[in-house]
Structure formats: C-alpha cells, structure tokens
Amino acid sequence: MSHVAEGVLHAYLDGELPAGERSALEVHVAQCEACRARVNEERALVERASTLLGAVRPLERPAPPFEDIRRAPTRSPWRVRTSFAWAASIVLALGFGYYLAGAGAYRLAPETATPTNVATQNRPADNAVAPAARDEAQPKTRARQEVAERRPPGGEREEAATGRLGATSADSISAKAAAPPSATVAAVPAPMRDSVVVAEQDVRGTTAAAPAPTTRMQRQDALSVREAPANTWPRIDRQTAKTILGNDPVGLPDVAPVTIRRSPDQSGVVVVEQKLDDRTVIQIFQQPNAATGAAGGRGSVYSEGARADRLARFVGNLRVEIGGPVSVDSLNRLLDLVRPLP
Amino acid sequence: MPDDIAEVYRNTYPALVRFLYRKVWDAERAEDLAQEAFARALVHRPDNPRGWLFVVAANMARDEARRAARERRHLTLLKSEPDAVHSAPEDEMDADTQRTRVRAALEQLTPRDREALLLWDSGLSYDEIAAQTGLARGAIGTTLARARRRLIEAYDVREGDQHVARG
Numbered sequence: 001m002s003h004v005a006e007g008v009l010h011a012y013l014d015g016e017l018p019a020g021e022r023s024a025l026e027v028h029v030a031q032c033e034a035c036r037a038r039v040n041e042e043r044a045l046v047e048r049a050s051t052l053l054g055a056v057r058p059l060e061r062p063a064p065p066f067e068d069i070r071r072a073p074t075r076s077p078w079r080v081r082t083s084f085a086w087a088a089s090i091v092l093a094l095g096f097g098y099y100l101a102g103a104g105a106y107r108l109a110p111e112t113a114t115p116t117n118v119a120t121q122n123r124p125a126d127n128a129v130a131p132a133a134r135d136e137a138q139p140k141t142r143a144r145q146e147v148a149e150r151r152p153p154g155g156e157r158e159e160a161a162t163g164r165l166g167a168t169s170a171d172s173i174s175a176k177a178a179a180p181p182s183a184t185v186a187a188v189p190a191p192m193r194d195s196v197v198v199a200e201q202d203v204r205g206t207t208a209a210a211p212a213p214t215t216r217m218q219r220q221d222a223l224s225v226r227e228a229p230a231n232t233w234p235r236i237d238r239q240t241a242k243t244i245l246g247n248d249p250v251g252l253p254d255v256a257p258v259t260i261r262r263s264p265d266q267s268g269v270v271v272v273e274q275k276l277d278d279r280t281v282i283q284i285f286q287q288p289n290a291a292t293g294a295a296g297g298r299g300s301v302y303s304e305g306a307r308a309d310r311l312a313r314f315v316g317n318l319r320v321e322i323g324g325p326v327s328v329d330s331l332n333r334l335l336d337l338v339r340p341l342p
Numbered sequence: 343m344p345d346d347i348a349e350v351y352r353n354t355y356p357a358l359v360r361f362l363y364r365k366v367w368d369a370e371r372a373e374d375l376a377q378e379a380f381a382r383a384l385v386h387r388p389d390n391p392r393g394w395l396f397v398v399a400a401n402m403a404r405d406e407a408r409r410a411a412r413e414r415r416h417l418t419l420l421k422s423e424p425d426a427v428h429s430a431p432e433d434e435m436d437a438d439t440q441r442t443r444v445r446a447a448l449e450q451l452t453p454r455d456r457e458a459l460l461l462w463d464s465g466l467s468y469d470e471i472a473a474q475t476g477l478a479r480g481a482i483g484t485t486l487a488r489a490r491r492r493l494i495e496a497y498d499v500r501e502g503d504q505h506v507a508r509g
Binding site for chain 2: 005006007008009010011012014016017042045046048049050052053055056057058059060061063064066068069333
C-alpha cells in the first residue's frame with residue numbers, strides 16, 4: 001500500500017473512514033514509520049484547528065424552552081410587525097374613504113346573498129350600505145385612537161404616523177408606508193400588542209383584503225382591494241365554491257376554521273379565509289385560470305404578476321393569491337403550503 | 343414529529359448557534375436565527391431536521407451577511423460582544439485579540455473550505471457535510487485537511503505580523 005493521502009488521514013482522524021479502509025490504513029501505519037509520524041502531525045493539526053475555532057464561540061446561554069419555539073409557528077415565522085398596526089390603520093382609512101366615496105358601486109349586492117354576519121336584515125337595495133358603513137365607522141375610529149393612545153413611549157415616529165392619520169391625506173400615506181418595519185410583536189410591550197389585535201380584527205371584519213400593507217398588495221389587482229368590505233362578499237359553501245371555481249377550493253391543510261366567500265361581482269373570485277390563531281386570518285384568493293384569461297387585459301397582467309410576484313401562484317387550474325397580517329416571507333411560505341382543501 | 347424536533351433541538355441548538363455565530367458574528371443574532379430556524383422546521387417538518395436546519399441556517403446567515411454588509415456595521419460587531427470568560431483585563435484583551443485573529447483567519451478560507459470546517463465543528467458528519475455542500479463524500483477529508491491547514495497558517499501569519507509590529 002502506498003502512503004496515506006492527506007484527506008484519508010483526516011477522515012481517519014475524524015472517525016469517518018469506512019471500516020474496511022480504516023483497518024487497511026491501520027495495518028499500513030503500523031508498518032510505516034513515515035505514515036505514523038504523519039498521523040501524529042495531522043492529529044496535532046486537527047486539534048489545533050479545533051482549539052482555534054474554540055476561541056470564536058458565542059457566550060453559551062441555555063437554550064430557551066422548546067415550548068417557546070413550538071409556540072413560535074403562530075408567532076415567530078408569521079411575525080406580526082408593529083408597523084402593521086398603523087399600516088393597517090392606513091388601509092382602513094383608505095378603505096373606509098373608498099367605501100364612502102364609492103358606496104354606490106358596492107350596492108350591487110348579490111341577489112343570492114347568503115346572509116352574513118352583518119348584512120342580514122331586510123336590506124333595501126339602495127340605502128343599506130350607508131348606515132352599515134356608519135355603524136362600522138365608530139369602532140374603527142376607536143380602534144385607531146386606541147392604537148394612538150396606547151402606544152408606549154419611544155414609538156414617536158409611529159405615534160406621529162398614527163396621529164397624522166386623522167387627516168388621511170394620500171401623500172402622507174406613502175411616507176408612512178415607507179417607514180421601516182420595527183421590531184416584531186414578540187418584542188413589543190403587551191398593551192401595544194393588544195392594540196395591534198384591535199386593528200387587525202377591525203381590518204378583518206371590514207375590508208376583505210386589507211391586511212397586507214406591502215407593496216405587493218398595493219400592486220395586487222383590484223380584485224381584493226377594490227371590493228373590500230367583507231360583508232359584500234357573501235359567504236358560500238364548499239359546493240358553491242367548487243361550482244364557481246370548477247375545482248375544489250384551495251387552502252392551508254390542517255388549519256381547521258375555513259370560511260369561504262365569493263366576490264360580489266361576476267368575476268368568479270373566491271376567497272378562503274383561515275384563522276391561524278385568533279389574531280391572524282389568512283386570506284387565499286382564487287380564481288380559475290381561464291377566468292383571468294377571459295378578462296382580457298387583466299389576464300395578461302395576472303400571468304405576468306404570477307411570474308414576477310411570488311405571492312401569487314397557480315395551484316392546479318386556479319390562480320391563487322395570498323394575503324394576511326404576516327410578513328411577506330411568511331406569506332410566501334404559506335403560499336407554498338396551499339393545497340386543494342380535502 | 344414535533345418530538346423529533348424537540349430531540350434535535352436539545353442536541354443541536356448550541357451547535358447551531360455556534361455555527362451561526364461564526365457567520366454573523368453577533369451572539370444574540372445567532373440565537374435569534376437559530377430559534378427562527380427551529381420554528382421553520384416545525385412548520386416544514388423536514389425528513390432530516392438536523393441537516394435541514396443547517397441548510398436553512400446557512401441561508402439565513404448569508405442573507406444576514408448581505409444585509410449587514412449593506413448596513414456597514416459588520417466591523418463594529420465584535421466590540422459589543424460580551425466575553426464568556428471572566429478574567430483579568432489583560433487576559434480579556436488577549437481573548438479578544440485571539441478571537442479577532444481567528445475570525446480574520448477564517449475569513450481567508452475559501453467559502454467552501456470554511457463551510458465544511460464550520461459544519462464539521464458543529465458536529466455534522468461527512469455525509470451531512472457532503473449533502474449540504476454538494477461535495478463528494480470522498481472529498482470531505484481533503485477539504486477539511488486543507489481548511490485546517492490554511493486556518494492555522496493564516497492565524498500564525500497574523501500572529502507573526504503582530505510580533506514584528508510590536509518588536
């Protein structure tokens with residue numbers, strides 16, 4: 001046997017040489033003075049490198065309890081950013097303004113409107129929307145004030161942003177939206193967290209696609225933003241959804257509560273809403289691919305978007321978009337998990 | 343499955359933090375990233391959690407390094423690092439100096455050599471390192487031999503420089 005190659009020697013010293021090679025090497029080394037010396041040399045090298053690496057190690061602190069990590073899937077990867085609180089308010093304000101301004105546009109409430117939580121009692125075709133809007137205005141304003149008042153000291157920038165919101169001028173919105181996201185909820189004092197929840201729940205209740213104040217959502221087609229109020233998106237059952245989509249609706253497997261709604265117009269968009277926890281509702285918009293194509297110009301925008309924008313993708317024959325009060329990164333991962341609902 | 347991950351968590355968490363630390367050079371950040379990696383593992387439920395964790399950690403560290411480079415704060419990180427050893431000031435300075443020097447030496451390795459060395463030091467097997475780096479298993483020994491030798495050489499050269507500079 002020839003002398004032992006360096007790499008083999010290191011594999012041997014690392015205990016990674018397969019048994020057969022190891023015994024062959026040991027036989028050789030036992031007879032070969034030079035290789036014995038090299039084994040010792042290389043062993044010293046391995047140990048020295050290991051010692052050097054030992055000099056660059058973090059202060060070792062005990063691992064946090066695994067339970068903390070286990071809870072994390074509802075928090076850590078799907079982090080709710082504090083910036084969301086006021087970003088959501090912005091969307092709220094926008095949506096609300098839009099709602100009032102364009103109330104007429106939404107009045108084409110679906111003739112088959114399945115009763116939903118709000119829009120129920122004998123709704124006269126023409127003035128049902130406006131009172132509902134006013135009713136909702138109160139809690140929304142309150143929520144916003146709470147966000148502002150309960151802001152802990154130190155969050156001046158956010159406070160300012162929220163305060164300015166009263167004015168709701170379009171130009172200040174872009175500035176606010178551009179402010180960098182700050183720490184995650186985990187790092188935020190409890191009262192702040194509560195106000196985030198208030199804002200989110202509000203968003204969820206009133207504007208269907210509001211909770212994703214990212215550029216992506218701004219770019220996202222009108223289908224979600226324009227037709228915002230959830231109570232104009234009638235709730236439908238699985239079978240109806242399947243009929244509209246021509247396929248089983250898709251969603252996140254293993255996330256039990258599923259609410260399905262359809263868009264009030266004839267665009268054939270269905271949204272599946274799933275609660276990850278009591279403060280996080282993920283919305284999965286879906287539409288048959290053919291329908292997007294049939295929509296002419298919008299179809300091409302769609303398919304382009306699907307390529308450029310990872311937050312939309314095709315699942316089977318459906319074009320699927322995802323939105324929710326979590327980071328874009330998390331939305332991406334969630335989107336990967338979307339499957340036809342069982 | 344979560345039980346598997348709990349097991350991996352107990353066994354691997356410190357090594358993952360150490361691995362990340364040697365990439366982002368910020369102990370707290372390394373802990374955050376390690377925890378994030380485990381949280382992701384709970385969502386993704388990979389077949390081989392340990393290998394998967396190091397792949398994800400390496401990716402996160404790379405993103406982190408890019409971001410850090412952008413923010414130009416990379417070089418100041420070591421200063422604020424608390425020292426693990428409570429010792430006399432001179433010793434602390436020595437430990438600090440040594441850490442800086444090892445770090446500099448590590449950064450002189452090729453990315454591939456460095457990766458293999460850090461993974462090995464984190465307790466990964468040759469098979470796992472091969473899977474992660476794309477190297478053939480048979481090449482791991484050679485890669486590690488080269489990485490170790492270069493690390494020591496780079497470290498000693500710097501030490502020599504310092505002595506010359508002092509003398």
